[in-house]
Amino acid sequence: MTPNYARPEMARIWTTAFKYATVVAVELAVCEAYARRGLIPSDAMNRIRRHARVDDDRIPALEQRTRHELVAILTNLEERLGSDSRFLHMGLTSSDVLDTVLALQLRSAADLLIAAEVSLCDLLRCLASAQTVELQHGHPAQSDPRGLSRAATGWLDEAQRNVSRLRRARDIISVGKISGAVGNFAHVDPAIEVEVCSGLGLEPALAANQIIQRDRHAEYCVSLAISASSLERILRELPNFAATQRVDLAGAAFCSLFDSWTLGGGGGVSALAHVVRANALAALQNVALWHERDLSHSSVERLILPDSTMILDYLLDVTIHLLRTTMDSDTRA
Known part of the structure; x- marks a missing residue:
């Protein structure tokens, strides 16, 4: 959309930053549900809560390599979470x-x-x-x-x-x-x-x-x-x-x-x-x-x-x- 017709509050919803943050929120919500069932250790869940953030500038470069937006986001989360990233996206498509x-x-x-x-x-x-x-x-x-x-x-x-x-x-x-x-x-x-x-x-x-x-x-x-x-x-x-x-x-x-x-x-x-x-x-x-x-x-x-x-x-x-x-x-x- 040309900026001439995009008002800031609505345009913000469609920014990559908003989308990436919402992806993280959904992934965290799934992890929280698993953690409540004991499927994610509490110490790992605490680390995930603290460190589950993405680098908005890093993701486009990762997407060029992966050819998949969500895989790029998950890859960036893996870079930040290390081995705890294995608890992300469990059972999901x-x-x-x-x-x-x-x-x-x-x-x-x-x-x-x-x-x-x-x-x-x-x-x-x-x-x-x-x-x-x-x-x-x-x-x-x-x-x-x-x-x-x-x-x-x-x-x-x-x-x-x-x-x-x-x-x-x-x-x-x-x-x-x-x-x-x-x-x-x-x-x-x-x-x-x-x-x-x-x-x-x-x-x-x-x-x-x-x-x-x-x-x-x-x-x-x-x-x-x-x-x-x-x-x-x-x-x-x-x-x-x-x-x-x-x-x-x-x-x-x-x-x-x-x-x-x-x-x-x-x-x-x-x-x-x-x-x-x-x-x-x-x-x-x-x-x-x-x-x-x-x-x-x-x-x-x-x-x-x-x-x-x-x-x-x-x-x-x-x-x-x-x-x-x-x-x-x-x-x-």
Whole structure:
């Protein structure tokens, strides 16, 4: 994602540093579960807790050699832990860790998006209840049914549904997998999965193979796409209330709104919703894989999941900014 559309808090979730730290957190959670069963000696577990850190700058060099991101992370942990590293990753497959990490990333992203969407609803609620007038031949007259407050009522209704969709998306994606290769628990106790997922605030996958089923990620991405489309609607319609003689919000300075719109680049950024919708299609195409150990979804998700969450986060910020400018111009008028 180009830095122009990546806000810091959301972008941080998709940094390698955040991912590596989350991988370590998942591996430690599994070790803790084993240690509670006496499968890892207490002195070894204490050393693992103290020293299980990764060198973010070292991992890319290791990945060049191993050609596998998780193996590179585990190799770096082995360099730090020495012989205690034998207790890491016991009974697991790569997707146990990576899919669980991805669930934690997507849940964190959803938390930011839900908070922003709720803020948008609060703003639209104020805008929908505001008095609006329209200039006719230079004199105030009653606003027609297409006034800004009525438009905001429709936007609010839609935004509230988007809050519900995003909350469901957060729930549907908050699932972890600690079941080993092809998900058959051949080398890990199912109770370990329950315990680890519970500690991470996730639900264990009811049924998984090599990976967590991708209908969850598809639903998540479709929810993002619908929310982005709703924002595109607002960003396309909003300039209409500042482009002619109409003045909304009790005589607001529509020129201020129009300038804010133009300088803010709203007309251009609204087209970013197209990218989120296209990414949703890619997520839908990931649902059907060729084989239970097919990992072809992975490369696609490395692009579409960070991009879609960051774009929606950015669109929410732009929309909220422009709506606040609308209301601020009314206050100054």
